[in-house]
Amino acid sequence: MYQSVMMLNILKCFLCMNMIKLAMLYPETSGINHTENLLYDLLLDYDLYVRPAQQANESVNVKVTFGIVSIKDYDEIQGTLTFIAILGLEWFDLRMVWDPIFYGDVRYIDVGYDKVWVPDMYCVNSATGFEPVGTAKERVTYWLQGYAAYAPGALFTVSCPGNMEKYPFDTQTCHISFNVWNYREGEVSLYPASDAINIDSMNNNNMWSVISTRFILNPGGTQLDFFMEIKRKSKFVTVNVVVPLFFLTCLNNLVFLLVPESGERISLCITVLLSISVYLTILNQSLPQSSEPVPIISYKVIADLAVSYLIMLTVIFNLKLYNKPNDERVPHYLKAMHNILECTCKKAKHVASNFKNKETDSSDTVGTVGKPEDNNQLKAPLEDDIPDADITWKDISASMDIVCFILFGICTLCSFYVFLRTTYFV
Known part of the structure; x- marks a missing residue:
């Protein structure tokens, strides 16, 4: 009886190993099923309102990148700057780690914005309304090690009071403030991925050109201020x-x-x-x-x-x-x-006439220089x-x-x- 049970267990292990080998050799045969199974397993006990921190007193570090796609308009009267930009966020979520061997070698997966934890980023100096950046239609990408990347794009309109003293050769400095909302200090920490705004892929604007960019990280790490200096194209x-x-x-x-x-x-x-x-x-x-x-x-x-x-x-x-x-x-x-x-006009005319005569008749001029009758x-x-x-x-x-x-x-x-x-x- 004992030997029969041992043989049955060995057979089960052998079948499992063969199934794993077949899944590794032919992952395309069930790729959709593997992705669905992975998504189901990851989100089974997932609570999107819980911070992805290993310890309760540990801060979630969020790396922030900010890139300008195009400047749409700068309204001098209203003092607003409208532009299209992409806000990139990256963090680590321990709950989203998996072994690709059991899921057909799936190494990354896209999850809906409204199904997982995402830092609530708000544009503090928005001129249109106070709403979080991102929508439910966007997706968060997770890699097998648990690293998440989220890059929502939006049309931003921020307050930017202008200094028109040097118009039309003026230069304006606008700032865009992003704050992670609904969290206390120390629970979520922001840090910039670079020391400037990414403008490598920015489209050309007919009225404004970007001169320089920089950022300031406020104390506490919950707010990032990006500064952009733009100069007017004054030819028009x-x-x-x-x-x-x-x-x-x-x-x-x-x-x-x-x-x-x-x-x-x-x-x-x-x-x-x-x-x-x-x-x-x-x-x-x-x-x-x-x-x-x-x-x-x-x-x-x-x-x-x-x-x-x-x-x-x-x-x-x-x-x-x-x-x-x-x-x-x-x-x-x-x-x-x-x-x-x-008298001044006549003197100027006479001096010009004498200078012209000296150029045309140099020999006579040399012979008469210094004589009293010439002075008269x-x-x-x-x-x-x-x-x-x-x-x-x-x-x-x-x-x-x-x-x-x-x-x-x-x-x-x-x-x-x-x-x-x-x-x-x-």
């Missing part, structure tokens, strides 16, 4: 706003070269003034209504508007001088200003000053045109230089 705004605005201010300054008899000076000033006002309205619609800080380009447009207003007042005053009767006496200070300007010749044109009695109001008006053209031209160039120096060349 430069071509459509900055350059036309510069041409408008230069055109406004050319009103002093327009003949007073044309009667179009005031019309040109008003047209340019209204055009600058339109550009100021366009900027106000595209920029956030914030006083800290105010964009420098707004100050520049207001300065151009003020200069345009001063030019219009100067033109009106100058036309009044131009149309004064000739029998009205011109004050001495205006005559002195006109004589100084006239140099002084003669400068002494032919216009008598005070011949200076009219039209001459005073012409002199004011020259002075205003130079002064307002310098103001226009300085305004544009200061704008570029404080926004672009920083």
